[in-house]
Amino acid sequence: MIPIRYADIDLSTGQVRDYPLSEEAIRMYLGGKGLAAYILYKELAPGIDPLSPDNILIINTTPLTGTGAPCTSRFNATSKNVLTGGIASSNCGGTFGIKLRRAGYDGLIIRGKSPRPCCLMILDGQITISNAEDLWGLNTEETQQRFDQNYGTLVIGPAGEHLVRYACAVSGERVLGRCGIGAVMGSKYLKAIAAYGTKSLPISDPKSFRKDVQNWVKGLQKSPTTGEYLPRYGTAFWMNIVNRYHILPTFNAQQVKHEEAENISGEYLTEHHLTRNSGCVSCPIRCERRVMRDSGEIKGPEYETLGLLGANLGITSIDWINEWNYRCDLLGIDTMSLGFTLSLAMEMTQRGIKNFGIDFARPEAISLAIEKIAYREAPFDELGEGSARLAQKYGAEGIAIQVKGLEMAAYDPRLAQAQGLGYATANRGGCHLGGGYPVYFEALGPIEVNGRTVRGKAALTVLMQNLMDAISTSGYCLFTALGSLPPALFKFGEKSVIPGLLGNIILSIPSTHLLWKLMPGLLPINLGGLLPHPLVIRDVTGVKMTMGQFLQMGERVFNMERLFNMREGFDRQQDCLPTRLIAEPSEPDQPAAVVQIDKMLDTYYRIREWNRDGIPTEKKLKQLGIGS
Numbered sequence: 001m002i003p004i005r006y007a008d009i010d011l012s013t014g015q016v017r018d019y020p021l022s023e024e025a026i027r028m029y030l031g032g033k034g035l036a037a038y039i040l041y042k043e044l045a046p047g048i049d050p051l052s053p054d055n056i057l058i059i060n061t062t063p064l065t066g067t068g069a070p071c072t073s074r075f076n077a078t079s080k081n082v083l084t085g086g087i088a089s090s091n092c093g094g095t096f097g098i099k100l101r102r103a104g105y106d107g108l109i110i111r112g113k114s115p116r117p118c119c120l121m122i123l124d125g126q127i128t129i130s131n132a133e134d135l136w137g138l139n140t141e142e143t144q145q146r147f148d149q150n151y152g153t154l155v156i157g158p159a160g161e162h163l164v165r166y167a168c169a170v171s172g173e174r175v176l177g178r179c180g181i182g183a184v185m186g187s188k189y190l191k192a193i194a195a196y197g198t199k200s201l202p203i204s205d206p207k208s209f210r211k212d213v214q215n216w217v218k219g220l221q222k223s224p225t226t227g228e229y230l231p232r233y234g235t236a237f238w239m240n241i242v243n244r245y246h247i248l249p250t251f252n253a254q255q256v257k258h259e260e261a262e263n264i265s266g267e268y269l270t271e272h273h274l275t276r277n278s279g280c281v282s283c284p285i286r287c288e289r290r291v292m293r294d295s296g297e298i299k300g301p302e303y304e305t306l307g308l309l310g311a312n313l314g315i316t317s318i319d320w321i322n323e324w325n326y327r328c329d330l331l332g333i334d335t336m337s338l339g340f341t342l343s344l345a346m347e348m349t350q351r352g353i354k355n356f357g358i359d360f361a362r363p364e365a366i367s368l369a370i371e372k373i374a375y376r377e378a379p380f381d382e383l384g385e386g387s388a389r390l391a392q393k394y395g396a397e398g399i400a401i402q403v404k405g406l407e408m409a410a411y412d413p414r415l416a417q418a419q420g421l422g423y424a425t426a427n428r429g430g431c432h433l434g435g436g437y438p439v440y441f442e443a444l445g446p447i448e449v450n451g452r453t454v455r456g457k458a459a460l461t462v463l464m465q466n467l468m469d470a471i472s473t474s475g476y477c478l479f480t481a482l483g484s485l486p487p488a489l490f491k492f493g494e495k496s497v498i499p500g501l502l503g504n505i506i507l508s509i510p511s512t513h514l515l516w517k518l519m520p521g522l523l524p525i526n527l528g529g530l531l532p533h534p535l536v537i538r539d540v541t542g543v544k545m546t547m548g549q550f551l552q553m554g555e556r557v558f559n560m561e562r563l564f565n566m567r568e569g570f571d572r573q574q575d576c577l578p579t580r581l582i583a584e585p586s587e588p589d590q591p592a593a594v595v596q597i598d599k600m601l602d603t604y605y606r607i608r609e610w611n612r613d614g615i616p617t618e619k620k621l622k623q624l625g626i627g628s
Contacts, residue, residue, distance in 0.1 A: 001026060002063055002202045002541055004106045006039075007127055009120065011188055012053060012112030016127045019109050027543060028625055031062030031106065033089040034473030034557035036078035039109060040087070041564050050080040050088075050180070051163060051187040053113035059100075059154070059193070060107030062475030066098035066201050066281075067209070069536050070216050071477035073098055073281035082165045082180030083337070083386050084405035084429045086565040090181050091472060093280035094174035096195065099152025103197030114189040122195040132191040136161060139330040140170040143192055151194040157332030159374040160186035164384040166337035166407075170329055173299045174280070177334045179406065179428055204542035212539055216532045217284045219483065224490040225445070226483030230287040231277055233266030235303035238444050240265045242307070245443040245451070246586060247412045247419075250311045251360050252343035253401050256412045256586040260316040264306045269318055273300065285479055291322055301325040301335075307410025308339025313346065314361035324370060331374035340407035341387045342369065344400050353394050356380065398579030403430035404570070413577070413595050414586040416442040418449075418457040420595030421604060422465065424575045427561035433478060436464030440482065441506065446489040449503035454596050456507030458603040463551075470554030476533060484531050556624045559608075559616050563626070572614040575601060 004026055008019040021035075029035035036058040048054040057079045064072040075097030081088035100106075104125035119132040135143050135155075143155040152171065159167035160182030167182030168175050176182070185191075203209050221227040229237045242248045243261040250258045262268060269289060275297055279286035289300030301309075301318075305325050310316060328335050345356040357379060358365045372380035382390055387407055391400035401408050406429025413420030419442060422435020432439065438460050442451035449460070471478055492498045534545040545553075565574075576582075577595055585593040605612060609620035621627075 001543055002204065004031075004063070005104060006060070006107040006109060007105050007122075008109045008111070009127065009129075010112045011110065011114040011118060011129065011190065014129055016129075019107075028553070028556060029560075030474055030537070030541075030553065031060060031065075032074075032076045032473040032475050033078055033091070034469070034553065034560065036060050036076055036089065036107070037087060037557060037560045037564060040078055040080070041560060041567070043109070044080060046567050048080065050082045050085065051183060053111075053188065055080050055184060055187070057110040057181070057184050057188065057190075058107065059110070061097040061101050062473070063106075063541050064475040064536065066101050067203055067540055068282050069209070069213055069476075069540070070220060071280065071283045071285065071480050072475050073283070074475055074477060075100065076472075077169065077176050077181045079179070079181065079184045080568075081406070081428060082183045083388065084179075086404060086429070086568050086570055087427050087561045088179035088181065088184075089428055089434075089561070090168075090176040090178045092171055092174045092176045093283070093477065094152075094172045095281055096152035096154050096171040096174075096193075098281060099195040099197070101201055102199050103195040104199050105195075108193070110188065110190065113187065117189045117191050119191055120193040122193070122197075124197045125199070135191045140332055141330055144170075144172070147192070147194050148196070151196045153192060153194050155192040156182040156185045156190075157330060157374070159183075159332040159384075161191075162374065162376040162384070163187060164333065164373060164376065165386045165389075166334040166341070167332050168334045170332055173329065175329060175334075177336065178431065180334075182332045203540050205539045209536065209539035212532060212535045216536070219532070220284050220480065222487050223483035223485065224487060225485070226285045226479060230285050230479065233270050234277065234287050234289045234300070236264070236266030236269055236289075236301070236306050238266070238303050239306060240267065241444055242411060243311075245415060247415050247439070247443055247451075248307060248311050249401065249410055249412045251314055252312065252340070252347045252399065253412055253580055254347070256414065258311040258314075258316065261311055263316040264310040264318055264321065266303070269300065269306075273318055273322065280477070283477065285477075285483070287479070293322065293326060298322070298326050299329070304410050305335040305339070308336055308343075312339050312343050312410065313366065315363050315366075317363065320363045320366070324366065327367070327370055331370070333370065333374060336409060337386055337407040338370070338373070339410075340401045341383050341390065342366065344387045344390060344396065345383055347399055348394060348396055351396075353396055356383070401430070401578055401580065403577060404428075404574050406430045408432070411439045411443075412581070412586060413439075414581055414593050416451040417454050417595060417600065418442055418451075418461045418464075420577060420581065420597060421457055421461045421600045424577050424595075424597055424601070425461070425465070425604060427558065427565055433468055433472075434465070436461050436468050437478070438464045441503070445482070446485060446492070446499060447502045447506065448499040449506055452592065453507070454599045458600050458607055460506065461600075461604060462607050465558055466551050466554035468554065469557040470550050471533060473553065473557050474533060474537060480533070481531070552624065556626065559621065559624055559626060562616060566615060572601070572612070575614055
């Protein structure tokens, strides 16, 4: 196993020391969100306020970060969640993770609160805490411009400084978007982190690594999803598909389609706004959009931003959304939580509950609202609390589109039952990725899994959640999973029965409970041509990993985060969805067009080997190697 080095930094005292990690912990969790969850559970006392000095912020990488393996420039941030009170994890691409490793550290554990605004400087193995009072008040672009452009930087903007609960942290033009990581940094007076070094990054078997990476890149380029659709249209490629399947949140999810969604689609953006596509370091997919603003080129919006600041607000002008996306990055605001918080305020105005002065399909007032939210200024300061707290204050809980306090993604789950179950059970809240992203099978991908049925959905959700957590904790971009399906699956025409037949097979896999009980022994192989992830982990670390062990690592991570949430008071009651999604059919003449969570949750718990209250059994924890 290659050596791992973590720094333990106390901003209150200025003390910096190495944090010891056992080889067993590294083998079990590898890095990323998994190892961070393990450390947080071990180090953080229960019941603390996420915005207090007692909270801990962990920023870490994986042994794959910076190696040049496909889509492995990513790094992770984990803390106690400012919005939910449970676990927070957020993932980001760019160069910061690579620069951090080259500076001599694989992870940072940040405690306490600085007496004044500060900056962490990590340069060639040395860490110093510098005064950053001159940076306080600057936006994220201005802040990063104060550093040597060879440094990797992670900074917050005014929203983080003013403790907006969904403030993000920004690295270059990449964003640690979810769970209020920017607010945690702001609460610690931590304005920025900069890293630079020249340390080489070890690879256990360079020859095998080069071979496996070359084969993997070829596979990603041959896949219609990662080799054609995402490079050509970006993630917004899914806009027209989601709208066609009636799962696009519109007007705060009062509707599930928008007649003008084509105008905010990836195809429209490419034709009318795109200057070029780009992407993260070592990424062959290149899904990033570049667009023009005034006389300069900026990063274009992703699908989630187009959906939640677009159709969800009744807006179908990409010009407006481009501007808001840019302003949110400068201010340090998560566009996803912002979108559903704004739409809640609009519906509250619509219903006469509270007039916030913003309305659906009226973009002019939204620009002002975004600025005021970032600085916590009236009349929009309340919106900085997020939709759950806003709804609770005014008795509008049923129309706040959030789970556990975290706003959901731009996929309405009423016609995508597995995605609904995934939202309800995701550890960080209403997260499509923590939910396993089964909507890819229910609507987006080449296999047609019936989104309306609950049959087989618990098993599909468990499988996808474990897979997503395994990929994320390893340091890969989750899109690498989408490029794993054989290209032949995309060649069937609309009239072909094959995609639907394959979907029925997926939902009919027998003895699913037995499948998980036998993991990882059931898959003691590597499927390099299908999912190369374990092979590359072996090449880099020297640790042999089968497909079963890879999936079990994801299962271990999911259970570890579940244990953290349980310790903070979460149980079955929090595995739920807002009233709108379980009681208001998305198709008025179809009473079953709601998320039928009660028909899936018990089966989901059985497959996971949790008890009826959603608590992992001692047997399951022992099987995963998690201590009680």
